[in-house]
Amino acid sequence: MAAGVSHSAVQPRNLVLHLWRAPSCPKRPLEVAISRPSEGANTPHARLITARARLVTIPLLLARITLRSDQTRASPLMWLGSDVPQEKSMKQIAAMFLAFAISLALPAGAATLEVHPQTALFDQPVTIAMRNLTPDQKVTLTLTATDAKGNTWQSHAAFYSDPSGTLSLRDTAPFSGTYHCIDPMGLFWSMLPPSNKPTATFAVFPQKGAPATKKDVYHLTASVDGKNVADATIVRLLASPNLAVKEIRQGSLYADLYYPANFAHDGNRHPAIIVLGGSEGGIVTSAFVARWLASHGFVALATAWYHIGPLPTNMVDVPVKPVQEALTYLQKLPFVNSEGIGAWGGSWGGTLALFSAAHLPGIHAIVSALGPVTILNGIDRGVPPADYRSVDASPFLYSGKPVPFVFYKEYQKFLASRDLSLIKKALIPIWQINGPVLFIAGGDDKLASSGIEASIALNILRTHKHKFPFRVLYYPNAGHIIFPGYWPSTTWAIANKYIPVGGTPAGYGRANANVGPKTIAFFRQVLH
Numbered sequence: 001m002a003a004g005v006s007h008s009a010v011q012p013r014n015l016v017l018h019l020w021r022a023p024s025c026p027k028r029p030l031e032v033a034i035s036r037p038s039e040g041a042n043t044p045h046a047r048l049i050t051a052r053a054r055l056v057t058i059p060l061l062l063a064r065i066t067l068r069s070d071q072t073r074a075s076p077l078m079w080l081g082s083d084v085p086q087e088k089s090m091k092q093i094a095a096m097f098l099a100f101a102i103s104l105a106l107p108a109g110a111a112t113l114e115v116h117p118q119t120a121l122f123d124q125p126v127t128i129a130m131r132n133l134t135p136d137q138k139v140t141l142t143l144t145a146t147d148a149k150g151n152t153w154q155s156h157a158a159f160y161s162d163p164s165g166t167l168s169l170r171d172t173a174p175f176s177g178t179y180h181c182i183d184p185m186g187l188f189w190s191m192l193p194p195s196n197k198p199t200a201t202f203a204v205f206p207q208k209g210a211p212a213t214k215k216d217v218y219h220l221t222a223s224v225d226g227k228n229v230a231d232a233t234i235v236r237l238l239a240s241p242n243l244a245v246k247e248i249r250q251g252s253l254y255a256d257l258y259y260p261a262n263f264a265h266d267g268n269r270h271p272a273i274i275v276l277g278g279s280e281g282g283i284v285t286s287a288f289v290a291r292w293l294a295s296h297g298f299v300a301l302a303t304a305w306y307h308i309g310p311l312p313t314n315m316v317d318v319p320v321k322p323v324q325e326a327l328t329y330l331q332k333l334p335f336v337n338s339e340g341i342g343a344w345g346g347s348w349g350g351t352l353a354l355f356s357a358a359h360l361p362g363i364h365a366i367v368s369a370l371g372p373v374t375i376l377n378g379i380d381r382g383v384p385p386a387d388y389r390s391v392d393a394s395p396f397l398y399s400g401k402p403v404p405f406v407f408y409k410e411y412q413k414f415l416a417s418r419d420l421s422l423i424k425k426a427l428i429p430i431w432q433i434n435g436p437v438l439f440i441a442g443g444d445d446k447l448a449s450s451g452i453e454a455s456i457a458l459n460i461l462r463t464h465k466h467k468f469p470f471r472v473l474y475y476p477n478a479g480h481i482i483f484p485g486y487w488p489s490t491t492w493a494i495a496n497k498y499i500p501v502g503g504t505p506a507g508y509g510r511a512n513a514n515v516g517p518k519t520i521a522f523f524r525q526v527l528h
Contacts, residue, residue: 111139113222113230121295122216122236123485123516125185129168130222130230133161137224140177141169143187145218149203153191153488155179178490179506187220189509191488201495202488204238204288214238214291236486238288240295253325254304254311256287258294263335271340271527272299272330274323274363278347279315279379281307289344292484296520298527299336301326305352307381315348316378319397323356327363340364340527342435344519345371347448347480348395350440355396355403357433364435365526367519370445370480372453373460375405375426415449420456430457431464436471436526440515443476446502450480469526473518477507484516 109132116127133139142156157177161167169184179186193200204216218234244261248254263270273293277285283304290300303326304311306318323343331338342365345353350371357363378395394402406414406426414422430437441454454472461470475482479502481492489508495501503511 111222111224111229113220113232115220115232115234118232119235120237121240121292122238122487123292125486125513126188126234127168127170127184128187128220129166129170130161131166133165133167133224135161135163135165137161137165139167139229140223141187142221142223143191143218144221145191145202145216147200147203147216149200151194151197151200151203153193153202155187155191155488157187157190179509181506183509185486185513186509188218188486189489189512190505192490193488199491199494201491204487237295239291243291243294248301248329249309251325252311252319252321253329254283254309254322255326255329256283256290256302257299258287258290258302259299259335260294260297263299266335268335269337269340270297270299270335271342271523272301272333272336273523273527274326274330274341274343274353275300275302276305276323276343276345276349276353277302278345278349281305281315283308285346286349289346292516293344293520293523298523299330299333301330305349314378314380314382315395316380316391316393317397317402318378318395320352320356320359323352324360327360331362337528338362342366342523342527345369347371351375351428352396354428354430354433354437355398357435357437358429359398359432361434363433365437365523366433366435367438367440367522369440369515369519370442370448370450370482372448372450373428373430373457374411374423374453375403375428376411377405377407415452427456427460430460431466433466433468436469436522437461437466438470438519438522439472440482440519441472441474442478442480442482442503442511443474444478444502444504444507445480446500447480451476471522473515475507475511475514477504478511479503479508481508482511482515484519485512487512 111130111132114127114129114131117124120126128141130139138158138160140156140158142154144152144154146152155178157174157179159167159172159174169186171182173182174180174186178190178192191202193202215238216236218236220232220234221228222230240260242261243258244264246257248257259270273290275286275290275293277283277289281304283302286302286304290302293300303322305322306312306315311322312318327341330336330341341363343353343357343363344367345351346369348371350368351373352371353366354368354371354373355375357366375395378391378393380391383391392407394405396403404425406423410422414420437457439454439457441450443451445451451474454474458470458472479493481495481501481503489512490505492505492508493501493503
């Protein structure tokens with residue numbers, strides 16, 4: 001509960017409590033399904049433990065105090081929506097009035113805006129607070145940033161300070177603004193694009209240069225009665241400044257290697273991760289994720305698999321060979337633990353990661369972010385629309401042969417009937433994966449049905465008694481663009497007018513905040 005006293009209305013001996021209710025806030029959208037091997041070498045490993053971790057934000061009753069002449073001792077006080085005994089209510093009033101009186105006696109100072117840390121990686125939360133406000137003072141916070149394409153984004157939220165004249169976004173809901181619940185990073189995900197570009201997405205990928213120069217700069221201002229009273233600059237690094245980078249262009253391996261620079265001479269062997277982007281092709285997305293993983297202490301190899309350099313232009317009969325070559329390359333590096341190599345894949349890259357790991361035992365852990373376990377038909381960029389409705393052909397080649405797939409129309413029949421026999425031939429044999437698996441799924445994924453696909457994957461692994469742990473991070477209100485970090489997500493549900501991806505801004509905001517730490521923790525736990 002937040003309470004405040006408006007000193008402008010103070011009249012001695014007259015006190016009444018005004019209440020208003022903050023908007024009802026959704027539950028934290030996290031469901032985790034975990035499978036652990038049973039004790040002993042010869043016992044079944046199929047017992048599934050399902051844990052739902054839901055952090056509930058309880059609707060708050062916010063209280064404002066003003067003074068009125070007709071308040072009598074005999075009148076009951078409504079406190080949090082219920083009658084409270086008179087003696088207790090008067091003690092509460094006295095305590096708040098005392099806090100108010102003390103605040104008037106303290107020397108006045110300029111309002112201060114506190115941001116910690118002011119410079120940090122893009123996936124690290126920021127604490128925002130204000131001090132030296134007057135009790136119950138209305139203050140508006142505005143966050144502004146310019147993306148890599150020159151678009152200016154902005155969010156805002158209005159709050160009331162507490163009886164001591166302080167404000168913390170960690171425990172205060174705004175009463176108006178671009179977001180409505182208690183959310184310390186709500187100003188970040190609720191940023192809106194320019195009005196003339198309503199479907200823009202916050203661009204970071206076009207930036208070029210060494211990792212140390214990659215950053216986004218946000219400007220935070222606090223205003224009272226329309227006047228700015230404090231401001232701060234917040235720098236969000238897109239990569240750690242101490243990364244080493246190496247380009248690899250050999251054979252079908254078109255990749256960029258990222259790792260903490262000290263790894264090259266510290267005498268240790270470190271875990272490594274092959275990073276695969278999605279149907280956008282190229283290496284931009286995978287390089288971004290690889291920099292992020294390397295910033296958290298992994299050797300990360302961003303590996304292109306089509307639509308760049310000597311690789312196939314279209315996602316039709318694409319050889320799996322680049323993943324094989326990436327694995328071999330990492331195994332030979334003197335600072336990599338050859339038994340501690342995993343893979344991360346996003347969307348179609350997640351599907352490729354699952355397929356590759358099912359056939360390459362040297363891959364010991366997988367994160368499939370929104371990647372189906374069902375292989376659909378490929379994509380020909382010359383046949384509109386450029387998605388998996390395009391061509392009746394396999395997306396992958398393995399050992400020179402097309403990988404079995406199911407055509408888009410047949411998959412739609414499966415979604416309507418849930419008849420697994422319609423897609424059985426196209427299911428990846430994920431039970432062959434030589435290590436733990438983490439699936440990331442959006443409950444409102446309108447592009448890849450990742451929630452349904454994750455449930456299929458769990459059933460497959462349970463049926464085959466997979467001997468390694470496997471988990472699903474399920475985000476009910478997110479769609480197909482779950483991405484680690486704190487990004488404006490207000491337009492992600494309409495990422496482009498041809499391929500709707502689903503999800504809500506708040507759903508993405510919470511999913512993105514949660515998925516990064518969970519992914520890093522998973523890799524740290526299973527790769528050494």
